[in-house]
Amino acid sequence: HSTMTSTLRRLGEDIFKGVVTKGLQDNSFEHSVESKPKTAAFFKSSSLPLRFLSTLIVLKTVTQADLLAQAFDSLCLDLKADEGKNLFLECQAVPVVLSHLKVSSKGLLSSAIDSLLQMTVESRFLQPFLEVCSCSLFFRTCSVLLRGPKLDLHILEKLSIILQKLSKIKSNKKLFELFTVHLMLQEIQRTTHPEHAFLCINLNSTLFNLGLTKCNSLAASANP
Template identity: 45%
Template sequence: MEVLQAQNVKLSKSSSSLQARLANLQRKQEYEQKLKDSEVLRHQTDLSSSAQQTQGDGAGGAPAVKPGGDKQEDRAQKAARQNKHTALQVYSSALATLLDWVCEAHLRQALTELPTHPSDTYCAPDFIQERVFKVLPCLVDILRDNAANIRCCLPCLQFIYWSLLHIDQIQTQQNVSMSTTMRRLGEEIYYPKSAKVTEVEKIIGTPTVLNEKLKDALFLRSSNSHVRFLSALIVLKTLSRSDVLAQAFDVLKTELKEDQAKELFLYYQASSIITFYLKPVNKTFISVAVDVMLQMSSDSPFQRTFLESCGNEHFFRAAALLIRTPLPDIRVMERLSIVLQKLSKIRTNKRFFEIYTIVAIIQEMLVAGGNENAFLTLNLKSILFNLNVAVKS
């Protein structure tokens, strides 16, 4: 009986995954069809304009009748109506889900003396994830249509970002089925519709060619710093191409020169995103990730809050792995030691230094390295001093 129940659960999860995958493919097909219809409509419009010009130039002004002209216009109008209907369905689906969510989880509960469900129900991961999975696919098209409208674009980006963090917390089979949607969201931000970057260019295009086609002031190039910052974080969460991630990091580092961006960094709890790139498996981006952490730990009104946000197992586990890994550039270790030195001043972090044997690793580095690098040695000794640990001779 237990075996049958286990098989039933497994088949149910598989069915849900396949249904979600099918829905994603259907949306993608609808979008591709919409693009084709748009091209047909544009082509028909061009033909109609040419025909009208020919009629005007005809001898004696006699109208020239083009065979099948009415049918072509009918097809163009039909394609336009179909595109409008598809867009309306996308917006209606997203709006209906969001309004239902707000009414059920907030408005009704605020006015009901005895709520039908405990408020904790509406904060449960499963409840949130179910609604997130319904809305995210719609946002691909909504972002595409409102890329230049910051008033609409920014809330969409915020919803996408927080949804990605929620999805990370729950590892389910549905997460795999949502990977296509996440990638499409990331691509829509990095390759906006108006840039007209083909699928082939996304895969094999050189950075020079892509940059020429990505000049529109949208998302990463928006005039709004909040949009640029949030777009960079989403790209880092959803895409994997090296040159794309490098540009997202460049945007992030540029923005973090201002205190406003540092405040946004804390608001969006971005430490976990950067910590992911501190792992040895991400060798290409270790240096730039350490640079971001160093920027955030520099003197500012937000330094203390940032350092406290790094006081967790996730960060110290990544830092310990990084310290154990031989790095070709000693400057990366120097910059990391600055961050660790500041973290060592917070008493509650001492247990993390001990649990992940960072103290022992530092002592080994001091014994093995001697005074070859005075700056690094000074920082490592300062870490041990802050932790009240004696330096081994």
């Protein structure tokens, strides 16, 4: 297992850095001549599909924080385009991103959520994305995250946007309950200072969608 992990990590690093290939020999001359070595670009390719897939491989296999940070930067940038959003769904990228959605990855946690947030922008890819996130893996990951040490306010705000959109899908109520996410959101709502209006609005709206609170002016104004 350790050998396989090491091999995959090296593969990811090669994809990140690019691979130098030797030039082909030209035997048409009396003395064979080799052309200059070329670097095969993957992660830094100008081709979006190749770059996108390479980015996901890096996120899946590499452990170096600085390389992962650059990979998330690239992912977030590519997700601004419709083609990137489509590739995100086609390549089943959600589990790859979720693997970095943990408190222990403090430096990467915000970047991981940012990439998911890019998918929540109103577009034809939003509903398919929400359906992909309507699963045990996503809610279990959120549950573990919310149970951990106190989350940064900005992380909570970003996560609340995604959960609010997921709460609009009626069948997700059982997932909120199964992983006690609804209880944690209620506790956060109870302890959040009213001055953090954006978070309060999303929490109220989410709990209202789950039938756990009466609609109020804040909830009514959130994501109409």
